[in-house]
Amino acid sequence: MTRADALLALRQDLAHISDLDLQDEPGQLLRCSRDAYDYSPVLTPKLAGARAQLVSRPQSVAAVEQLAAACAKHGVPLTVRGAGTGNYGQCVPLEGGMVMLTTGLQRIRKFDPVTGVVTVEPGCQMSHLDQELRRHQRELRLLPSTWRSATVGGFVAGGSGGIGSIRWGFLRDPGHLLGLEVVPMTTDAHCHQLDEIEAE
Ligand SMILES: Cc1cc2nc3c(=O)[nH]c(=O)nc-3n(C[C@H](O)[C@H](O)[C@H](O)COP(=O)(O)OP(=O)(O)OC[C@H]3O[C@@H](n4cnc5c(N)ncnc54)[C@H](O)[C@@H]3O)c2cc1C
Known part of the structure; x- marks a missing residue:
């Protein structure tokens, strides 16, 4: 199965989850693929090309469980992102796939x-x-x-x-x-x- 097929199947599986937002607007994909690695002249050229293919924002633990299970099922990498202030590219989706924002879980x-x-x-x-x-x-x-x-x-x-x-x-x-x-x-x-x- 290609990544494109896997993403399509993943979206179908996630469509019914009410407390999970999905986004694929290019500007948002770019923003969510970067962190504060750009302080580093070594990391910047290595990481600048990495890009999320889908961004999700769960608002419940149950939605996180369903998201993780669906990503595992379809072989789509999942990268977790808080505020994205890490210095070493920890939030960068090196293999593309899904970036999960934790901003919907703030209580x-x-x-x-x-x-x-x-x-x-x-x-x-x-x-x-x-x-x-x-x-x-x-x-x-x-x-x-x-x-x-x-x-x-x-x-x-x-x-x-x-x-x-x-x-x-x-x-x-x-x-x-x-x-x-x-x-x-x-x-x-x-x-x-x-x-x-x-x-x-
Ligand atoms: C100017 C500057 C100063 C800094 N000063 C400090 C400092 O004094 N001390 C310090 O320790 N760090 C420092 N940092 C690094 C960073 O800001 C901190 O470690 C910060 O706490 C990271 O929080 P974040 O929400 O931005 O995490 P993110 O950058 O979003 O994530 C950091 C890592 O945690 C993972 N992650 C995030 N949330 C979860 C989750 N819920 N479950 C599993 N994995 C998760 C991400 O995938 C990533 O690998 C600094 C960075 C900058 C740019």
């Missing part, structure tokens, strides 16, 4: 004012989370310098530390990241809960 699900433990969706902007915490006399103690636009999911998957790190250490140090929900790229993709992540 702060739970906040415990006693422990300060917070559960958020992956597209939650760090600045929004910080604003919310400040209403409870708390604040994030570890932020990337792109915190105004960066997402929590992007920081966890693509970041390491930043403002606050001299005092509080790095993202993977004990007490920072306590759990994750993970959706695998399989034809029967279901969200898995990983709690009590051990520090490396």
Whole structure:
């Protein structure tokens, strides 16, 4: 099956999912195929030609599961994108295919004012989370310098530390990241809960 056939079949499978937007406008495909790699004279010529063929924006975990399953079924690569501020081309769809935006999943699900433990969706902007915490006399103690636009999911998957790190250490140090929900790229993709992540 050619990629064009696979994309057509994928679109048909995804058409019935109400909380999933699909876009293929050329300007949007270009925007969603780049991140901050253009600081690098080495990466720029290597990555400039890579292009998404379809962009999706799920608004529920169920839609993410269905999207991952459909991409796995049709052999279409899936690249996840938060705010796209990564420096190394991590958001670039090297093999084309689908780019999934996490901006439709932004909720702060739970906040415990006693422990300060917070559960958020992956597209939650760090600045929004910080604003919310400040209403409870708390604040994030570890932020990337792109915190105004960066997402929590992007920081966890693509970041390491930043403002606050001299005092509080790095993202993977004990007490920072306590759990994750993970959706695998399989034809029967279901969200898995990983709690009590051990520090490396
Ligand atoms: C000027 C500048 C300053 C920076 N300063 C810092 C800094 O101080 N500290 C630091 O650590 N980084 C820094 N960065 C890098 C980057 O901004 C941060 O790591 C930021 O947190 C990434 O968030 P994002 O939402 O933009 O992620 P994106 O760039 O969108 O994604 C980063 C990676 O995570 C993956 N990803 C995103 N969301 C998910 C998800 N939900 N599930 C699975 N994978 C996902 C993407 O596929 C990609 O591989 C800087 C970058 C720039 C340009």
